[in-house]
Amino acid sequence: MEKIKDPSIYRNPVILQSEDLTKYILETAVYPREPEPLKELRELNNDHPWGFISTSPDAAQLMALLLKMLNPRKTIEVGVFTGYSLLLTALNIPHDGKITAIDINRKAYDIGLPAIKKAGVEHKIDFIESAALPILDKLLEDPANEGSFDFAFIDADKENYINYHERLIKLIKIGGLLVYDNTLWGGRVCWPEEKVPEHTRSGRNAAIEFNKTITNDSRVEFALTSVGDGLSICRRVA
Numbered sequence: 001m002e003k004i005k006d007p008s009i010y011r012n013p014v015i016l017q018s019e020d021l022t023k024y025i026l027e028t029a030v031y032p033r034e035p036e037p038l039k040e041l042r043e044l045n046n047d048h049p050w051g052f053i054s055t056s057p058d059a060a061q062l063m064a065l066l067l068k069m070l071n072p073r074k075t076i077e078v079g080v081f082t083g084y085s086l087l088l089t090a091l092n093i094p095h096d097g098k099i100t101a102i103d104i105n106r107k108a109y110d111i112g113l114p115a116i117k118k119a120g121v122e123h124k125i126d127f128i129e130s131a132a133l134p135i136l137d138k139l140l141e142d143p144a145n146e147g148s149f150d151f152a153f154i155d156a157d158k159e160n161y162i163n164y165h166e167r168l169i170k171l172i173k174i175g176g177l178l179v180y181d182n183t184l185w186g187g188r189v190c191w192p193e194e195k196v197p198e199h200t201r202s203g204r205n206a207a208i209e210f211n212k213t214i215t216n217d218s219r220v221e222f223a224l225t226s227v228g229d230g231l232s233i234c235r236r237v238a
């Protein structure tokens, strides 16, 4: 991630009609049911200058429901940061479930790791510090990995989502889920380009291209939900 002096310039505008509605959802439906270890990690994020890039708790709550329904044993996460979505996944897969978690930078993961250890789920996580594309390519070199994953969560560099999708679709089994975060990019996907601040344009254009690609991809059934920052839920069907 490039060094930005003031990360707050990236902060998301609200996708829903009003900030009050977002606050209402979080305060009435999400925070009261948020498990204690996740609350602890969210509070750590509040003290981090980049904490706002963590997966939104309302999107995470929907993901928890999907994980409980799918009961996946073999999962993969691309983009860990301090580990809010990773801990969420670890808490909602079976005791013998595994997560291959990839991030180009381990520093933020180390901040969240004590909360993950305290929650007793570290044994489920294989953290790999690397750019994600070479790791996905390496996994694909072994034919045993093809169609072997039950669930993938993607929340790294938005410009590579299509590249991640092309690899992950081969790694996920038919019936498995691929969940992509930030596919509405703070609502900017529908703004005229000239109104989009320069520093968020590349993410916005990547989300637009990604949404078109998924809509035309007959290998998946999908729903683009306006939860959090936009969560695209894809089910591999072919």
Ligand SMILES: C[S@@+](CC[C@H](N)C(=O)[O-])C[C@H]1O[C@@H](n2cnc3c(N)ncnc32)[C@H](O)[C@@H]1O
Pocket (backbone or CB within 6 Å): 001, 053, 054, 055, 078, 079, 080, 081, 082, 083, 084, 085, 086, 102, 103, 104, 105, 108, 130, 131, 132, 133, 155, 156, 157, 160
């Ligand atoms: C939005 S954050 C992930 C947030 C995380 N899901 C959470 O809930 O806290 C994006 C992460 O992607 C990582 N990242 C960016 N480019 C990457 C790449 N090419 N390969 C792997 N990770 C990358 C960044 O280091 C950052 O930690």
Ligand SMILES: O=c1cc(-c2ccc(O)cc2)oc2c(O)c(O)ccc12
Pocket (backbone or CB within 6 Å): 001, 002, 010, 011, 012, 052, 053, 054, 055, 056, 155, 156, 157, 158, 181, 182, 229
């Ligand atoms: O504002 C952001 C920026 C990112 C981001 C930027 C560069 C990378 O290499 C990876 C991620 O991610 C965000 C995100 O996931 C989010 O939920 C909100 C805002 C941002």
